[in-house]
Amino acid sequence: MSSPTSARRLRIGVDVGGTNTDGVVLDPSRSSESDRGIVAWHKAATTANPSAGITNAITTMFASASPKISPEDVASVTIGTTHFVNAVVERDASRLSKVAVIRLSGPFSKHAPPCVDWPEDMRGIVMGYYALVKGGLEVDGELISDIDEDEIVAQCHEVKKRGITSVVVNGVFSPIDTVERQEERAAEIIRREIPGCDVVCSKEVANLGFLERENAAILNASILPFARRTIRSFQKPVRELGINCPVFITQNDGTVLSGEMAAKFPIKTFSSGPTNSMRGAAFLLQGQGKNVQKEDQAMMVVDIGGTTTDVGLLLPNGFPRQQAAYSDLAGVRMNFSCPDIKSIGLGGGSIIRKGAPMSIGPESVGYKLTKDAYIFGGNTLTTTDCAVLLDPSLGIGNTDLVKGQLTEEEGAHFKSIVQQKLEKIVDTMKTSPEDIPVVLVGGGAIISPDRLKGASMVLKPQWSQVANAIGAAIARVSAVVDTIRSTETRTTQQLLDEISKEVMEKTVEAGGSRDSVKVVEVETLPLQYVANMTRFIVRAAGDFDFSRTIVPEVAPELELELEEQDTLPKSGSATAQRDQEPAVDIATYKPDVRNRVWYITETDLGWISSGCYILGTGGGGSPYPHMILLRELMRAGAVVRVVSPADVADDAAVGCGGGAGSPTVSIEKLQGDEMMDAQRELYKICDDRATHMIALEIGGGNGLQGLTLGASANMDLPCVDGDWMGRAYPTKWQTTPVVFNERQPIWSPICIADGNGNVVVMPKASSDRQVERIMRAALSQMGSQVAAAEPPVTGAEMKRWVVDNTISQAWRIGRAVARSRQENRLENVGETTIKECGGSSAGKVLFKGKIVGVERTLRMGHVYGECIVEGTDVGGHDGASEFVGRIKIPFKNENIAAIRIRESDHDEVEDKQALEKQEDVLAIVPDLICVIDAQNGEAIGTPEYRYGLLVIVVGIAASDKWTGSQRGIEIGGPKAFGFGHLEYEPLGQFVKPVSVIDEFDRAQT
Incomplete structure (x- = not known):
């Protein structure tokens, strides 16, 4: 147990990077002084066994501090690391394990397999096997189906055959599953059938969002064996030095995890390095004695380590800008809170390859810099070698050993490449062409020039080389609850009070001081088309409670493993991430239009998807999962065609289909076969067979359904470049055919299917409003998400009612967004x-x-x-x-x-x-x-x-x-x-969207 804390005042922060291990001893009670309360600091090359490096850092700081530091003065040791994220960024197969995924999803998600949206090289390293089995919940907690033990056992045999020992279990709506405990039950079966394997339940890693949660769980599972070794190597030296205090690991949001939790969930530390650097930079800038940051002005923090450069925007409040709904790491999309960081393979240990052209990184000698670099007697040319050669006053290593390695021309070329790389990544993070201050931190900052294009000033505050350790030392503790609860018998406020108490208790359990813990973030999201159900996201944070933390022990049998195993990356990893393929040249790109038929490419699809969500005016649900499904069809060979409304014959039959339900459900219960089920059932009672398809609404996910249904792998019909709304609306009676009122009702007969074997067919109805009312009633009993199939209209009717060229409009908007990002x-x-x-x-x-x-x-x-x-x-x-x-x-x-x-x-x-x-x-x-x-x-x-x-x-x-x-x-x-008191005043004059087909048809050019 820890000793009384009356004398404990010092916090130790240590950052174990791939190249350097940094340390700082901080006295928070003196943070307002000119030295910012920094009692001692240390920077040295990371050792093969991190345990030795941490021991060296702490003992060196203890010895150099004046007055002398006693272990009894230390309240906490907090360690940040880039080991885990570097393993992913570098695609290091020696540190990433193959993973099997068992989905508890019933008939859903079959068209979007695990790792479907991953970069191909990363998927090849990590994805070992997957299976879809019975299981999953509806949004209201009802079963899609229960799990089948025999089915899971059979899949365990397949996993064992492949020698895979890391397994992810992902169930539909598992984060709200507190009763059935499907993921937990499946995990128990897997552990029984595959003794000694690592099983990761997705609900413990991330929140709602099926694909994104699964992606995070897979990365977490892949890194687990390496994480355990690494975390234990962090804990061991603290104990051996007689420091009787808790050891924490920093996580993505600037708060901390216990060592035990970090070993179970290493993914939560993935972006902690940049976060620590940014928090440390903010802390240091407060002590500059001058106002380098104007009020309401953001700053760019450029953290140059040994392997990567991480860039983020530091907001005026001293915290990093957060990504919005989703985060992206090495091309993998996830859904937990992360700072908005962009990384490139450039650092102090990056390997230089001379020639035409010269290349820098992304491979790095990493922690072996002091052995492999020329200035330290090695024979690998690194960026640090080049920086020292060009500026011997840096005083690093032996300058004589690197002389002659670069000609004057090569030296200039080196400086130019580094500058261009840094300027490009800074520009990428900016949302404006205006110059803003840039703060350089990290041990690799010596390779950066003092001036950068796009920077109003380049700052390097005192102790910037250990900013990451400072950020670790000042971190707090937090917890979050993301859940869906029924408001049928209790008010939203009552539930919020209950959840707030729950999350505050979780924060206390995580190590927070009860008196300091407060709720810092609250979000309530009532769910569309789901009776009395609301999603709550509540976060709490607080200071450490140093008086009650049990200091973790390192198991004796693991100490030998720590001594024998090298937990760090192999230098020059053959699996390091390569520069990505050149981006599409937006200015010269031309869509494939032949004989007035537009053949959709993946580039087109990405832009259309982006434009659809903007045209959704906040609704319609994210097109992303629908885009992934259609992209998979296209990669399997499906052809997707678009034709102009003007080219459709008057006697053609234009069919329609789309989804209805809650966007929250659509991100969790991924589409199965319900779209085609609804179409097949409709045409059992509908005489007219569709010759074309059209989107019900261009806004949101439904904007892609006409393309998906029309794909050659489905109905093999051309999709009309238009829709029935020109945007998104919440009801089916808010469509242009209803506005024209030439037929009543227009949406009858209609068929809806839920993808789980339930189909409702309505042969006739009294009005389109009744169609809506009846469909919504059925929807709430069918999982709050269905596919609907509407009867065809004639080509002549379509041309009178359609909002023309809206696929073209979405494409153009998406292209404009892509161009804005590129520029x-x-x-x-x-x-x-x-x-x-x-x-x-x-x-x-x-x-x-x-x-x-x-x-x-x-x-x-x-x-x-x-x-x-x-x-x-x-x-x-x-x-x-x-x-x-x-x-x-x-x-x-x-x-x-x-x-x-x-x-x-x-x-x-x-x-x-x-x-x-x-x-x-x-x-x-x-x-x-x-x-x-x-x-x-x-x-x-x-x-x-x-x-x-x-x-x-x-x-x-x-x-x-x-x-x-x-x-x-x-x-x-x-x-x-319900805004009848307001009159509609036109915003402007409508301009018909320009047709992509008209502009790019090759037959005309």
Whole structure:
């Protein structure tokens, strides 16, 4: 047990990198002094056995400190490491194990196998085997099916045959499974059948989002054996030095894990190195004695280590900018909170290959720098060698040993390549072309020039070389609960109070001091089309409770293993990540259009998907899982064709199909065969056979369904370049065929299927509103997600009703986003989007700012809410924003309006109705109000709205199919959403989207 803490005041931070081990002893009580409370610091080459390196760092700091440090003075030792993330970035097969995946998914997810969206080389190293078996839950906790023990046992035999000892279990909606415990039960069977294997339950690694959670669990499982050895090598020296205090490992959000938990969940430490460096940089800049960072100005932190350079944006609040809904590591998409970091294979140990052309990295000598580099007597040319050769005053190693290794021309070329690499990664992270301060930290910062294009200044604060160790030393402890609960018998506030107590208790269990733990983040997300169900995400954080932590022991039988095994990467790993293939040249790319038929490529699909989500106006669900499904069909040889509405014969039969349900369900219960099931069942009662397909709505995931159904692997029909909405709407009766009212009802007969063997066919209905009501009632009993098949209309009808060329419009918007990213001009992505939609007369950027408030309620299956955006400069640089004040964006699944908040809105107003009539409406339905993430240019859906996101709000004029008649405005305008007190005023003049087919048809050129 730990001793009383009255004398304990010092915190030790150690960062064990692939090249250097850094340490710092910090006295928090003296942090306001000029030396920032730094009692001692240390930097040395990482040893083959990290245990020896940590021992050396701590003993050296103890010896150098004045006054002398006693082990009894130390309150905590916190260690950060890049070992695990480097194993992934470098594709090091010696540190990554093959993984088997057992999905408890029943009939779902079959078209998107594990690692489906991984880079090919990474998938080849990690993915060993997978199987889909019975299991999984619906969103309300009902069973899709129970697990079958015999089925799991049979799959265990297959796993054993392949010699795989790391297994991931991933069940549909497993994070909310507190009763059936399907993942846990399956894990028990696997451990029994494969003794000694590592089993990772996905629910313990990440939250809702089936593919992303699975990806995180697979990476975690792959790194486990290496992680155990490494963590134990961290714990051992602390015990041997007589330091009787807890040992923590830093995780991605700047807080810590116990050593035991870090050994089970090493993935939670993957981005901790950059986070520690950024937090350390913020801590050091506070002690500069001068204001290097202007108010409300972000700074770029460039952390140059031995193997990689990690770049992130440090916000004015001293914390790194976070990625939005998803994170990306080495091309693998995951769904837990991570700093928005970009990494490249450039560091102090990067290997130089001379020749034409000269190459630098991504391979690195890593921790063997002091052995392999020329300046230390080795025979491998590294970036540190070159930096010392060009500037002997650095005082590193023996300069004489590297003389003659570079000609003057090669030296200039080296400097140019390093500078270009750094400038490119900095520019990639910027959301504006404006110059901003750049802070250099890390031991490899010596290779950086003092000036960088795009940097208003380049700063290197005192102790910057150990910023990562400082960040580790000042870290806190936290916990999060992400769950779905029923509000049928308890209020949202009652549940929130209960969950807050639960997460605070988890934080205390993780080592937090009960008196200091507080809830720091709360999000409530009522689920569409799911009765009385709300998703809660609650995070708490606090200081350590040093008085009660048990110091972990290292098992004696493992000490020999630690001494014998090299836990660090092999230098010059043959599996190191190579430079990626050149990106598509957006300026010269031309889609494949032949004889007025557009053949969709993967590039087209990516841009269309991006554009669909923006046109979804906050709703429609993310197209990502649907894009992955269609991409897999295309990679298997399926052909996807698009034709112009004008080219469809009048007597053609244009079919339609799409999904209905909750976006939360769509990211968890991945599509099976329900789309085709619904079509097959429909045509058993429908005489007209479709000759073409069309999307129900271009907005969101349904924007891709016409393409998917029409693919040659499915119905083998061309898809019409258009849809029935020109956006996304929450109901089927809000479609242009209903607006024209030439047939009543238009959506009958109709068929819906849930993919789990349940099909509902409605041969006739009294109205399209009744179709909607009946379908929604069935939907709630069918897992809150179904596929619907609608009867064909004639080609002539289609041409009167269709919103033309919306696939082309989505493609152009997606291309504009890609171009903005490529040119590092994301602050102008709103303007470029408007340009693709017809220019300033057809739309405008309504607002730029930060989300500062979100409210959500559930009524009649739809999520109603309001998002508050405060004007700010989204570019992250100094300068006044033209967008001041606040706006509110009410939504009903989709965004309804953008309304400027008057100052009087904050005061008590007796006549609310009179105030509402005075509201300053910037845009309102049926015009499109789209919210775009200022950090990456992609759409943000209403379920993803959360505090702190930087956004650009864009307004686009609605199609004249909506605005050309009073009926269209009544069905799709303010009145339909309960805003009858507001009149529709057109945002601009609708401009028909330019057809890709018309522009690029080879027959014309």
